[in-house]
Amino acid sequence: MQAVYFNAILVILVFGFVVEQILDFLNSKNKETTVPEDLRNFYDQEKYTKSLNYKRAHNKVGNISGWMSFVASMLFLLLGGFNWLNELLLPEFGDTLWLSLVYFGVLFFASDIMGIPFGLYATFVIEEKFGFNKTTPTTYFIDKIKSYAMTIILGGGIMYVLLLLITSIGEQFWLYAWAVMVAIMIFTNFFYTTLFVPIFNKLTSLEDGELRTEIEKLAAKLNFPLTKIQVMNASKRTSKGNAYFAGFGKKKSIVLFDTLIEKHEVDELVGILAHEIGHYKKKHIIGNMVQGIALNGLMLWLLSWFIFNPELSMALGADQLYIHLNLIAFGILYGPISMITGLIGNVISRKNEYEADAYAIEHTKPEALKTALIRLSTDSLSDLKPHPAYVFMHYSHPTLLQRLKAINSNA
Numbered sequence: 177m178q179a180v181y182f183n184a185i186l187v188i189l190v191f192g193f194v195v196e197q198i199l200d201f202l203n204s205k206n207k208e209t210t211v212p213e214d215l216r217n218f219y220d221q222e223k224y225t226k227s228l229n230y231k232r233a234h235n236k237v238g239n240i241s242g243w244m245s246f247v248a249s250m251l252f253l254l255l256g257g258f259n260w261l262n263e264l265l266l267p268e269f270g271d272t273l274w275l276s277l278v279y280f281g282v283l284f285f286a287s288d289i290m291g292i293p294f295g296l297y298a299t300f301v302i303e304e305k306f307g308f309n310k311t312t313p314t315t316y317f318i319d320k321i322k323s324y325a326m327t328i329i330l331g332g333g334i335m336y337v338l339l340l341l342i343t344s345i346g347e348q349f350w351l352y353a354w355a356v357m358v359a360i361m362i363f364t365n366f367f368y369t370t371l372f373v374p375i376f377n378k379l380t381s382l383e384d385g386e387l388r389t390e391i392e393k394l395a396a397k398l399n400f401p402l403t404k405i406q407v408m409n410a411s412k413r414t415s416k417g418n419a420y421f422a423g424f425g426k427k428k429s430i431v432l433f434d435t436l437i438e439k440h441e442v443d444e445l446v447g448i449l450a451h452e453i454g455h456y457k458k459k460h461i462i463g464n465m466v467q468g469i470a471l472n473g474l475m476l477w478l479l480s481w482f483i484f485n486p487e488l489s490m491a492l493g494a495d496q497l498y499i500h501l502n503l504i505a506f507g508i509l510y511g512p513i514s515m516i517t518g519l520i521g522n523v524i525s526r527k528n529e530y531e532a533d534a535y536a537i538e539h540t541k542p543e544a545l546k547t548a549l550i551r552l553s554t555d556s557l558s559d560l561k562p563h564p565a566y567v568f569m570h571y572s573h574p575t576l577l578q579r580l581k582a583i584n585s586n587a
């Protein structure tokens with residue numbers, strides 16, 4: 177059986193990579209050099225060319241880094257790297273939880289460090305060239321250190337608990353692990369803006385003025401329990417804008433990126449927020465949560481079938497069961513399932529976006545939402561004509577043209 181597992185791992189890695197390559201290829205071949213008819217209202221030739229170049233620049237880097245990580249993981253698998261690393265660490269840590277934690281730590285840092293040159297290039301060359309980058313090397317470096325610290329504390333902590341449950345409970349571990357995951361998901365949702373956002377950004381209360389008044393009016397009109405309106409200094413890193421809601425039950429807060437406020441008129445911002453309120457009113461937020469919890473349960477349940485099977489470790493070259501090797505093998509074998517669940521998730525998410533847009537134009541000016549969406553997309557040079565297959569697999573939001581069409585037919 178171990179040969180079957182090995183072959184399955186190999187095939188799944190190759191299959192995943194080939195699917196991505198095909199989608200990228202279709203998407204890049206799908207571009208016209210002159211502004212397509214239906215985009216002429218938003219793009220002049222110069223800006224359109226700029227958006228194509230921006231997309232192309234990111235694709236090139238993405239492609240090289242994709243190839244590199246594919247080749248690296250293939251070589252690692254075929255040359256027995258997973259077992260080599262295990263044997264290297266085994267004398268130091270013995271067959272303990274620490275062995276597993278350090279093992280994952282080494283793999284994480286090795287692959288992260290490999291990606292650093294690409295990250296630097298994307299930020300300081302491409303984003304810089306197209307005028308989006310606001311990050312300084314110092315901020316970039318400090319962000320990196322902070323995210324490493326978070327990964328070690330949070331990722332390491334969660335991994336420790338999972339390993340502890342697996343080794344002490346046995347096959348029934350998945351139920352307990354699921355309960356822990358649900359608790360963590362709810363906790364992060366509750367404390368996201370108070371605990372996590374401030375690690376990277378500054379949040380300030382939105383000052384009094386037309387915008388605050390209009391947002392409060394909207395929340396009151398739609399019976400939305402808004403308790404806090406905050407502004408986040410996203411401009412420290414990028415010129416791209418965004419907004420989101422946080423919190424549960426009767427205590428909701430909005431976080432607006434300062435970059436969003438800068439670029440949009442008040443009625444456009446009200447349209448964007450009405451869309452976000454739409455997500456809440458249409459129960460999308462709670463739906464996403466339930467979906468996440470169900471997927472988590474499915475994955476842990478499947479994991480419980482495989483976690484104590486020594487043949488998975490052996491497929492990676494070991495001579496006996498090691499929990500961390502089984503987790504790696506399972507992670508790869510789960511790939512096709514997560515591709516399918518991701519795809520279904522995107523289908524649901526795109527449907528939700530249409531519903532939130534429909535809600536927004538029912539309660540605010542449709543023209544304002546349209547202008548806001550156009551501005552958001554064109555200012556960030558986003559791909560307005562992606563290939564339909566690419567959209568189907570990867571897009572959590574419909575394209576701008578699809579959304580405008582839907583708004584026009586609903587308005």
Ligand SMILES: [Zn+2]
Binds near residue numbers: 451455529532
């Ligand atoms: Zn949305």
